[in-house]
Each structure stands twice: as C-alpha cells, then as structure tokens.
Amino acid sequence: MSSKRDGEVIVPGATIGILGGGQLGRMMALAGRPMGYRFVCLDPTPDSSCAQVCDEQIVAPFDDVDAARELVNLASVVTYEFENISPAVAAVLQDESYLPQGTQLLRTTRHRAREKRAIIAAGAQVASFAEISDQALFEKALEKLGVPSVLKTATGGYDGKGQRVIKDIGAGAQAYTTLADQGDLVLERFIDFQCELSVVVARGTTGERMTFPVAENIHVDNRLHLSIAPARVGDDIKEEVSEIALAIADSLDMVGLLGIEFFLGRDGEIYVNEMAPRPHNSGHYTMDGCLTSQFEQHLRAICGLPLGNPHQHTPVVMANLLGQHVEPWLEQLVKPRPSNLELKTHLYGKSPAREGRKMGHVNILADDVEEALQWVESCSVWSDLQS
Ligand SMILES: Nc1ncnc2c1ncn2[C@@H]1O[C@H](COP(=O)(O)OP(=O)(O)OP(=O)(O)O)[C@@H](O)[C@H]1O
Ligand SMILES: [Mg+2]
Incomplete structure (x- = not known):
C-alpha cells in the first residue's frame, strides 16, 4: 500500500523522485527547483542530463529493484520520465511509494493495441x-x-x-x-494526412484537468523536427482535438501529463495516432510560450497543487537540435539575433552528440509562426533536414 493518501498535497521542500535521468526529467527538475522542490533521479549513466540539475542521482540500471527502493525511500512522491518501466520496478513504485500517476496508464500506453482500444473506449477514432x-x-x-x-x-x-x-x-x-x-x-x-497535431493534457490528483494549446508537428525521417504553436488549422479543429484529449484523460482516470498525437486526415477526420504518459517533445514550446510550462504543470498535477494557467502569450516554433545540429547551433548562438525573433536555447547536457540524438531544442518566438518558420528554413543549422 502507498504510504501516502491519494491526492495528498506535496508541498515545496519535499523531494520528488524521478525514474530516469534524461532530458524530460531534467526539465521537470528545472521547473520544480524555483518552486522549492528537491529532486533525486535514478539512471545508469553517471552525471545524467537530469542529475546535473538534481540534488542527487542513484546510479543503477532501470530494472534494479533495490535501487528503485532507494529512490522511493529518498522521495515523498515519485514520477517517471520514460514509459518502458520493468514490471518489478513498477510494482515497487506502486506498492512502496507514492506514485500518483499509478501504473495503469503505463500498462495501457506501452502496448499499441491496448492503447488503441483505450482510445476507442474514450470515444475517439484511430486508423x-x-x-x-x-x-x-x-x-x-x-x-x-x-x-x-x-x-x-x-x-x-x-x-x-x-x-x-x-x-x-x-x-x-x-x-x-x-x-x-x-x-x-x-x-x-496509412493515413493520408493534411498535418500532424498534438496536445498535452494535464490532470491533477483532484480531477482538475486542462489542455495546452494544440501544436502542429513536422517530422523528418519519422523524428520530430518542428512543433508549430499555434497549429495552422481552424479553431473548430483545435477545439475538437482538445475535447478528444480531455475525454481520453477522463476515461483513463489519469493523473499527470499525457501527450497525444493526432493525424488530421485529408478527409477532414481526426485520428489519434499514439499517446505518451509524460511530458511530450511537442510540448517543449510551452517552456517559453505559455504562462505555465508542461513541466511545471506535471509537478502541480502530481503534487496535488491547483493547475497553472496554460495561456500562450506568443507564437512559437520549436526546433529540435539533434547531434549534428549542436556545433552549427553554437556558432549561430553568438551571431546577432534576427530583429523580429527571440531565440531561446535549451541544451540537455548530453554527450556524445551522436547524429540523430536529441541534444536540445530551440524555441523561436515571433509575432506569427510563419516568420519563425521562414527563419528556420533559411538557417543552415537544419539544412540537412530540409527538402
Ligand atoms: N498510420 C500512419 N499513417 C500515416 N503516417 C504515419 C502512420 N503511423 C506513423 N506515421 C508517421 O510516422 C511517425 C512516427 O510514428 P509513431 O508516432 O507511431 O512512431 P513512434 O516510433 O512511436 O514515434 P515517437 O514515439 O517518437 O512519436 C508519425 O508521426 C507519422 O509521421
Ligand atoms: Mg509518435
């Protein structure tokens, strides 16, 4: 049994344990430290991306049950930043710690067929x-x-x-x-789509829930290249996509964040592609574009705090920095910025910068997304991804 009551408020000063030491954990900790939370993470790689901004790291394999117990003992509340958690470790988190997100959502989203059945049960459509x-x-x-x-x-x-x-x-x-x-x-x-969209939905331990503004996503070689927010689709589509996201969150009775990917078909239909039970790469734009970032919202949700206002105060295009983009980006960074844009660099402290590895992202703030997109297209940093 969990030592904490479901829905208990975890106040700042408490330690939050993160299973995983990657960039999503890092950005959770970066959002939570100003609020006064402390962080401990578990990851096999010493000085992991997340550990660099945590109070402590337990260096151990993800499936090490004793190490998971150590994490649990150091933390008042536990979360995760990746979803392929071994059943034995999931059981420790569920039974011996306070894991407000539970393990059911992990079980549902880790298997594509189970996930699709859950989406259909929530009243949404899949391919x-x-x-x-x-x-x-x-x-x-x-x-x-x-x-x-x-x-x-x-x-x-x-x-x-x-x-x-x-x-x-x-x-x-x-x-x-x-x-x-x-x-x-x-x-x-295979869906012949007009565009790909995504939404991050948050649901707190109290049942309070909200969605962030809908993003439009451009993939190159199946990997996310750009997220454009606001998405360049009509308000009716955005509303429908957000309603679907809320219906799925309620139907799953989830706590925390869920990133949901959609196809907007050329037939005008909206299909859910897949879901991730954690902060989502396409939600990184919220870090500089919204009053509350997806990472702060995640912590608010699991700690039992009221959710923050997700209002978007500026258009943003988020561009991922893959291994091959880091050096060119560091050269770009020292150049005068384009006068119509604000460039916000987020590097994850990972090495080595292997080709294709997600090393960071840039949020490009502009008066409208077309200006930001034009600049990305003209910038040599991402020339390898442009057709
Ligand atoms: N049924 C489909 N119809 C059209 N395009 C698809 C379909 N399935 C996948 N794709 C394309 O491939 C991309 C990756 O697919 P999917 O999201 O299923 O993969 P993934 O490997 O789980 O990716 P990630 O977890 O990184 O988002 C999609 O974003 C889309 O561009
Ligand atoms: Mg995907």
Missing part, C-alpha cells in the same frame, strides 16, 4: 488496425486493410524505430519478416 501475432493473421490483415499501411511493433517503438511502411502488397512479406521476432505487431492503415 483502422489489426493485431498481429502470426504470419497467417498478418496476411489476412494486409488483404483486408490494403496498402499503403504501416506495420509497427506493439511495444518499444520510438522515433519511427520498429515500423515499416508497406506500399504494395508484394512487399508485405518482407516487412513482416523484419519485425516478426519483435513480439506482437500492429498493422494500421
């Missing part, structure tokens, strides 16, 4: 899909769904890893063979 556990089922599903479609591993995928787009039926067998040894699969219809 037509089939659950695949053997080759016969795959062949039948491909015949039914047709092409183009996407075959995805049910668990463990990120940044487009563990998925294959099938453009013609003849290429299906090969896609299946490359992923078949990675457990359950999901085949889904």
Whole structure:
C-alpha cells in the first residue's frame, strides 16, 4: 500500500523522485527547483542530463529493484520520465511509494493495441488496425486493410524505430519478416494526412484537468523536427482535438501529463495516432510560450497543487537540435539575433552528440509562426533536414 493518501498535497521542500535521468526529467527538475522542490533521479549513466540539475542521482540500471527502493525511500512522491518501466520496478513504485500517476496508464500506453482500444473506449477514432501475432493473421490483415499501411511493433517503438511502411502488397512479406521476432505487431492503415497535431493534457490528483494549446508537428525521417504553436488549422479543429484529449484523460482516470498525437486526415477526420504518459517533445514550446510550462504543470498535477494557467502569450516554433545540429547551433548562438525573433536555447547536457540524438531544442518566438518558420528554413543549422 502507498504510504501516502491519494491526492495528498506535496508541498515545496519535499523531494520528488524521478525514474530516469534524461532530458524530460531534467526539465521537470528545472521547473520544480524555483518552486522549492528537491529532486533525486535514478539512471545508469553517471552525471545524467537530469542529475546535473538534481540534488542527487542513484546510479543503477532501470530494472534494479533495490535501487528503485532507494529512490522511493529518498522521495515523498515519485514520477517517471520514460514509459518502458520493468514490471518489478513498477510494482515497487506502486506498492512502496507514492506514485500518483499509478501504473495503469503505463500498462495501457506501452502496448499499441491496448492503447488503441483505450482510445476507442474514450470515444475517439484511430486508423483502422489489426493485431498481429502470426504470419497467417498478418496476411489476412494486409488483404483486408490494403496498402499503403504501416506495420509497427506493439511495444518499444520510438522515433519511427520498429515500423515499416508497406506500399504494395508484394512487399508485405518482407516487412513482416523484419519485425516478426519483435513480439506482437500492429498493422494500421496509412493515413493520408493534411498535418500532424498534438496536445498535452494535464490532470491533477483532484480531477482538475486542462489542455495546452494544440501544436502542429513536422517530422523528418519519422523524428520530430518542428512543433508549430499555434497549429495552422481552424479553431473548430483545435477545439475538437482538445475535447478528444480531455475525454481520453477522463476515461483513463489519469493523473499527470499525457501527450497525444493526432493525424488530421485529408478527409477532414481526426485520428489519434499514439499517446505518451509524460511530458511530450511537442510540448517543449510551452517552456517559453505559455504562462505555465508542461513541466511545471506535471509537478502541480502530481503534487496535488491547483493547475497553472496554460495561456500562450506568443507564437512559437520549436526546433529540435539533434547531434549534428549542436556545433552549427553554437556558432549561430553568438551571431546577432534576427530583429523580429527571440531565440531561446535549451541544451540537455548530453554527450556524445551522436547524429540523430536529441541534444536540445530551440524555441523561436515571433509575432506569427510563419516568420519563425521562414527563419528556420533559411538557417543552415537544419539544412540537412530540409527538402
Ligand atoms: N498510420 C500512419 N499513417 C500515416 N503516417 C504515419 C502512420 N503511423 C506513423 N506515421 C508517421 O510516422 C511517425 C512516427 O510514428 P509513431 O508516432 O507511431 O512512431 P513512434 O516510433 O512511436 O514515434 P515517437 O514515439 O517518437 O512519436 C508519425 O508521426 C507519422 O509521421
Ligand atoms: Mg509518435
């Protein structure tokens, strides 16, 4: 049993334990320290991104149950910054600490088919899909769904890893063979989309909930490149997407943050793509664009504080800095800034700067998002991602 009552208020001065030491944990700690919270994280890499701004780090593998107990003993409340938590560690967090988010949301979102069933149960729509556990089922599903479609591993995928787009039926067998040894699969219809959208929804231990403004996302090679906020879609779409997000949050009876990704189809339909039970890369724009950032909101939600005002006070384009962008960005940083823009640099303290690795992001503030987008396009830092 949890030693704390559900919904208990965790006041500043208390220590928050974070499972994981990456950039999401780091930005949680950076948001919470001015409020007066203390932080301890657990991560196998010494001097992790998060540890650099925490009071303490426990250096241990993520599946080390004794280390998880150590984390729990040091913290008044525990959260996580990644979702692939081993069942044994999840049990320690659930049973021996105060984990307001619980483990049910992790269970739902870590498996694509389970996640899709939960989205449908909340009354939202997903791309037509089939659950695949053997080759016969795959062949039948491909015949039914047709092409183009996407075959995805049910668990463990990120940044487009563990998925294959099938453009013609003849290429299906090969896609299946490359992923078949990675457990359950999901085949889904490829959505011809106008754009990709996302929303971060927060729900507190009190049931209070809110959404941040809708972002529009540009992926290159399946990896997030830009988030544009406000999204360049009509208010009706933004309202519908936000309503869907609130309905999902309520239906899951969740606490904390949930990042929800959507496709706006050319048919005008809104499809939920996937969800992450934590701060989301597409919500980093809130750090400089909103009165309350997604990271502060997460802490407010789990600590039982009233949620902050998510009002967006300036248009923002967020551009990720991948390994290959760091050096060019450091050169850019010392140049005079463009007079119509404000550039806010966020580097995560990670090394080495491997190609494709998320090392930081820049929030580009402007009077309107088109100005910021034009500048990104003209800037040589991201020239490798531009067509
Ligand atoms: N059914 C689909 N129709 C159209 N495009 C898709 C579909 N599934 C995935 N994609 C494209 O691939 C990208 C990555 O897919 P998805 O979000 O499922 O992957 P992921 O590996 O879990 O990524 P991450 O967790 O980093 O967001 C999507 O943002 C979208 O651009
Ligand atoms: Mg995704």
